[in-house]
Amino acid sequence: MPPLIFRKGLDLKHEVAGTLAESYHSDLVAAIKDSEYQYASGRLTIHLAREFGFCYGVDRAVDYAYQARKRFPDRPVVLTGEIIHNPHVNDQLRAQGIRFLSDAGESIDALTPNDVVILPAFGVTMEMLEELDRRGCTLVDTTCGSVLNVWKNVKRYAADGFTSVIHGKYWHEETRATASQASHEGNGHYLVVLNRDEAEEACRYIRGGGDRTVFLTRFENALSRGFDPDRDLQRIGCANQTTMLSSESLEIGEMFRAAMRDRYGEAEMAARFRAFDTICSATQDRQDAVAALLDEQPLDLMIVIGGYNSSNTCNLARMCEPGLPTYHIAEAGCLMSAFEIRHKPVGGKDEAVSAGWLPAGGEVVIGLTSGASTPDNLVGMVVRRLDDLANLSR
Numbered sequence: 052m053p054p055l056i057f058r059k060g061l062d063l064k065h066e067v068a069g070t071l072a073e074s075y076h077s078d079l080v081a082a083i084k085d086s087e088y089q090y091a092s093g094r095l096t097i098h099l100a101r102e103f104g105f106c107y108g109v110d111r112a113v114d115y116a117y118q119a120r121k122r123f124p125d126r127p128v129v130l131t132g133e134i135i136h137n138p139h140v141n142d143q144l145r146a147q148g149i150r151f152l153s154d155a156g157e158s159i160d161a162l163t164p165n166d167v168v169i170l171p172a173f174g175v176t177m178e179m180l181e182e183l184d185r186r187g188c189t190l191v192d193t194t195c196g197s198v199l200n201v202w203k204n205v206k207r208y209a210a211d212g213f214t215s216v217i218h219g220k221y222w223h224e225e226t227r228a229t230a231s232q233a234s235h236e237g238n239g240h241y242l243v244v245l246n247r248d249e250a251e252e253a254c255r256y257i258r259g260g261g262d263r264t265v266f267l268t269r270f271e272n273a274l275s276r277g278f279d280p281d282r283d284l285q286r287i288g289c290a291n292q293t294t295m296l297s298s299e300s301l302e303i304g305e306m307f308r309a310a311m312r313d314r315y316g317e318a319e320m321a322a323r324f325r326a327f328d329t330i331c332s333a334t335q336d337r338q339d340a341v342a343a344l345l346d347e348q349p350l351d352l353m354i355v356i357g358g359y360n361s362s363n364t365c366n367l368a369r370m371c372e373p374g375l376p377t378y379h380i381a382e383a384g385c386l387m388s389a390f391e392i393r394h395k396p397v398g399g400k401d402e403a404v405s406a407g408w409l410p411a412g413g414e415v416v417i418g419l420t421s422g423a424s425t426p427d428n429l430v431g432m433v434v435r436r437l438d439d440l441a442n443l444s445r
């Protein structure tokens with residue numbers, strides 16, 4: 052029997068609305084929005100970016116997960132991995148009794164038709180979907196429409212004989228899912244490039260060829276099976292993970308366009324090069340809001356709240372860091388004291404502790420934003436903690 056798939060919720064939106072509000076809403080954040088996104092207390096002023104926090108895709112995914120729990124109280128409800136990259140939200144789901152396939156002791160091999168499996172907002176690979184299908188699990192598909200749009204583009208590239216060049220993180224769930232769509236059953240190829248440096252290396256190969264083995268080793272984890280750079284870089288279509296830094300994605304697209312033009316000439320471009328900007332509107336809006344905040348307000352420092360493995364949050368921090376001290380924190384507890392802060396340094400891998408983050412005396416003006424997987428209640432807790440620490444000696 053084919054599995055049952057829920058793609059538009061489970062008709063329990065109103066029933067879970069109260070629990071969702073209790074778990075993720077913040078009256079304080081709502082009040083700050085009503086006060087022109089500004090919070091003032093004692094020597095502290097906080098300017099909140101005008102777009103921040105849960106995006107439409109995350110909102111929907113979390114909503115469907117709670118609906119699934121309510122709809123199937125007597126059946127195991129399982130997530131394929133983190134529903135979104137926010138530890139607080141994932142822990143809340145665990146507390147609802149939802150299991151995670153990525154946790155120790157869990158395995159897809161143990162799933163049966165009795166299991167209800169939630170697919171996350173960033174989607175799953177074709178291989179995983181086929182396996183869940185074989186096992187006859189009931190599926191609750193929360194894949195975001197913006198991710199489906201990327202898939203539509205890379206599938207079209209494959210159908211037309213173009214290799215997908217994806218600006219993204221090859222290890223990220225969304226990019227792995229997108230890559231699987233671009234190469235399903237050997238029908239197409241892909242190359243994932245992380246940044247300008249990697250794009251430049253690929254562009255150099257397009258322009259003048261090179262050592263095939265060196266290329267294959269360099270991009271070992273970021274290529275489709277059987278990729279041949281001499282064959283598979285002759286026709287390319289650019290796409291990107293939805294949460295990348297928009298300005299970087301556009302620049303990388305232009306780098307590939309220029310390389311293809313240099314190699315094949317302008318007359319060949321229509322037959323050999325395509326590009327779609329697949330940054331989602333929520334990511335774009337959050338990046339635009341941070342750019343506006345940096346532009347409009349003189350700030351002493353910037354706090355960016357979100358999971359350390361959240362791509363869009365890391366990119367918000369990257370935007371701020373060149374201009375002013377920037378601290379990417381996971382939650383209010385990272386503000387250890389008025390002197391010490393735990394944070395993920397921009398571009399770094401591991402959490403670090405820094406000292407002297409909060410100016411010791413006089414007025415202090417802080418910019419604040421949060422990634423698309425960060426609920427408002429965490430933002431509210433950070434505001435309260437900042438207030439306490441800044442005004443300790445008031």
Ligand code: SF4
Binds near residue numbers: 331333
């Ligand atoms: S960040 Fe964008 S693509 Fe990802 S879930 Fe949110 S809206 Fe969808």
